[in-house]
Amino acid sequence: MVNLIEIKELQKMYLMGKIEVPALRNINLTIEKGEFVAIMGPSGSGKSTLLNMIGMLDIPTSGEIIINGIATSAMREKQRAEFRLKRIGFTFQFFSLLMELTALENVMLPMMMSGENNKDRALILLKIVGMEERAMHMPNELSGGEQQRVAIARALVNKPMLLLADEPTANLDTKSAEQVVNLMRKLNKEINQTIVLVTHESELGRKANRIIWLKDGMVENIQNNSNFDS
Ligand SMILES: Nc1ncnc2c1ncn2[C@@H]1O[C@H](COP(=O)(O)OP(=O)(O)OP(=O)(O)O)[C@@H](O)[C@H]1O
Numbered sequence: 001m002v003n004l005i006e007i008k009e010l011q012k013m014y015l016m017g018k019i020e021v022p023a024l025r026n027i028n029l030t031i032e033k034g035e036f037v038a039i040m041g042p043s044g045s046g047k048s049t050l051l052n053m054i055g056m057l058d059i060p061t062s063g064e065i066i067i068n069g070i071a072t073s074a075m076r077e078k079q080r081a082e083f084r085l086k087r088i089g090f091t092f093q094f095f096s097l098l099m100e101l102t103a104l105e106n107v108m109l110p111m112m113m114s115g116e117n118n119k120d121r122a123l124i125l126l127k128i129v130g131m132e133e134r135a136m137h138m139p140n141e142l143s144g145g146e147q148q149r150v151a152i153a154r155a156l157v158n159k160p161m162l163l164l165a166d167e168p169t170a171n172l173d174t175k176s177a178e179q180v181v182n183l184m185r186k187l188n189k190e191i192n193q194t195i196v197l198v199t200h201e202s203e204l205g206r207k208a209n210r211i212i213w214l215k216d217g218m219v220e221n222i223q224n225n226s227n228f229d230s
């Protein structure tokens, strides 16, 4: 097994005025290529902070995150930005599609930002997420679950080595939420997509092959899902 992410003694402090708020305290973790990992834990336990560190949206206070063998602390901002655009796909709680663009144009956006214009690839991704018939719809003509599926297609368009999702189902009804996580599971199995999913819902967390439980900025427990392949 190959480690895609190695996290060593990671700490993150936020400064609130003069008070330091510890958001992550001494996290040690490895995530292998091809894993589907869920991060769970109470509100304020550090889930989003951890995901943002892995996605290089924010910088650790101390410790190291090694992605695909590269120490992220040694990267300059230009390299970090390139990594975020080309190697990491993000989806968030709010679907963050651009409302003036069609579903297809939204999916094509990250590709165009990296100088490519492969409409066929965007259409294939819309097909994978079951949205090919909605390619020409505007986001406001789609349900929340459909928008989230378009957002997942968009996150995958540059073939990222890692898909990060922070509560992508928080605004969805139970059925749509399950569909979105089932889609992630399918992507994990069929294209071996490595996924880190933050969720509050244990029903959804259980679909991952490992659950990392955080509490007070620390790893409280790691739970393997022995039924994952069934
Ligand atoms: N920008 C910030 N400035 C100061 N403190 C912050 C900041 N972001 C997060 N925190 C604090 O860090 C801790 C962890 O926050 P984080 O957002 O990672 O929690 P979470 O597990 O994602 O919670 P939730 O389930 O509510 O989304 C919390 O105590 C929070 O108040």
Ligand SMILES: [Mg+2]
Residues within 6 Å of the ligand: 047, 048, 049
């Ligand atoms: Mg959060």
